[in-house]
Amino acid sequence: xxxxxLQQEFILHFGEMGSRWGINRTVGQIYALLxxxxxxxxxxxxxTALSISRSNTSxxxxxxxxxxxxxxxxxxxxRRDYFTTPDDMWEIVRTLIAERKKREIDPTLTKxxxxxxxxxxxxxxxxxxxxxxxxxxxxxxxxxxxMERLETERLVKLMTLxxxxxGLIDKTAxxxxxLTKRK
Amino acid sequence: xxxxxLQQEFILHFGEMGSRWGINRTVGQIYALLxxxxxxxxxxxxxTALSISRSNTSxxxxxxxxxxxxxxxxxxxxRRDYFTTPDDMWEIVRTLIAERKKREIDPTLTKxxxxxxxxxxxxxxxxxxxxxxxxxxxxxxxxxxxMERLETERLVKLMTLxxxxxGLIDKTAxxxxxLTKRK
DNA sequence: CAGTCATTTCAGTAATTTCTGAAATGTAAG
DNA sequence: CTTACATTTCAGAAATTACTGAAATGACTG
Numbered sequence: 001x002x003x004x005x006l007q008q009e010f011i012l013h014f015g016e017m018g019s020r021w022g023i024n025r026t027v028g029q030i031y032a033l034l035x036x037x038x039x040x041x042x043x044x045x046x047x048t049a050l051s052i053s054r055s056n057t058s059x060x061x062x063x064x065x066x067x068x069x070x071x072x073x074x075x076x077x078x079r080r081d082y083f084t085t086p087d088d089m090w091e092i093v094r095t096l097i098a099e100r101k102k103r104e105i106d107p108t109l110t111k112x113x114x115x116x117x118x119x120x121x122x123x124x125x126x127x128x129x130x131x132x133x134x135x136x137x138x139x140x141x142x143x144x145x146x147m148e149r150l151e152t153e154r155l156v157k158l159m160t161l162x163x164x165x166x167g168l169i170d171k172t173a174x175x176x177x178x179l180t181k182r183k
Numbered sequence: 184x185x186x187x188x189l190q191q192e193f194i195l196h197f198g199e200m201g202s203r204w205g206i207n208r209t210v211g212q213i214y215a216l217l218x219x220x221x222x223x224x225x226x227x228x229x230x231t232a233l234s235i236s237r238s239n240t241s242x243x244x245x246x247x248x249x250x251x252x253x254x255x256x257x258x259x260x261x262r263r264d265y266f267t268t269p270d271d272m273w274e275i276v277r278t279l280i281a282e283r284k285k286r287e288i289d290p291t292l293t294k295x296x297x298x299x300x301x302x303x304x305x306x307x308x309x310x311x312x313x314x315x316x317x318x319x320x321x322x323x324x325x326x327x328x329x330m331e332r333l334e335t336e337r338l339v340k341l342m343t344l345x346x347x348x349x350g351l352i353d354k355t356a357x358x359x360x361x362l363t364k365r366k
Numbered sequence: 367c368a369g370t371c372a373t374t375t376c377a378g379t380a381a382t383t384t385c386t387g388a389a390a391t392g393t394a395a396g
Numbered sequence: 397c398t399t400a401c402a403t404t405t406c407a408g409a410a411a412t413t414a415c416t417g418a419a420a421t422g423a424c425t426g
Contacts, residue, residue, distance in 0.1 A: 006301070007309055010294075037308070108196065115189060121187055130193065133272065140276075146348070149346060154353070159326040
């Protein structure tokens, strides 16, 4: 397994970015390798391609599976596990956002609700800030949930609307009067 | 400086989440403390409130300043630096997204463009994947740039529109025929 | 069911990150 | 210019995270 210079550079970059993305270097590299490889790969191939230990590969793949970022494949007559990333880029992005939300936002939303349930703590400012933060997160996760339900086709349309979105939003003021009342 | 149980729990949670958010525990705690405190705080107060070292506070505040997440304030007759978080939650969210984009996405976008400029590397699949990834990132950052330009009022409207946006998007097909042609 | 191959687990080590205390630097006031 | 803080820097210690090799487990095959 030899990598082209292009693959090398791409993989090394993902490794370096890993820490910023909340994964470690090897996990980033494994993902990058699978992402730019047309065919599924087994653990042994990954191990030699990246010059890491077999056990490291195993743990990295486990991590990627926990993120739902890789697909397990099998080849007839070969009992090794093969891995790929989805072909569809939108599927990848959706998974990534969903998983990050699950790890980075949901626990905090839960905690904030918990704190509010504990009732007045005699600290009006803190309580108000916590409520405000919770409301903000709820609004954003609510919007995300709506977007998640849209088919890719419509999502693309929305994203490419650009500045025309502005006028569109205003038009809705008349269509849904209930929306115009803001606290 | 004594913290209420509510403050304590909130701060500890932010500390624990810190690593998932790409900051360390004390940076998370300092931010949390400032966020739920009505008045600006100086480094010494933060240090004792969180039971950390003065130097750690200094470094943490530097980090938060590099993220643009805190504001420096001064009190007449007091030459110490005081820190707060913005009152406006939307400002906080905008900053957070902008900074994460800068750290987590922009470097990769740059690298991908760089790789494409290096010309054909004789690996069609990898090249196609890299181009596809770049296009996806460009579409999303482009959309983000558009959203960033919207005033908060309109952004709130859009976010609360939610799935009702769907029908609206379809209507635009007639309004802007150019948009309907997708590759 | 014995042998072979694939994967996982795990204890120890290596590498990295975070934190501290002390010293250095900066800064305003007298 | 000196004193009195305030803040930053930085080398080493502490804590955490990542990685490896060896052993254990699992799973198919003949």
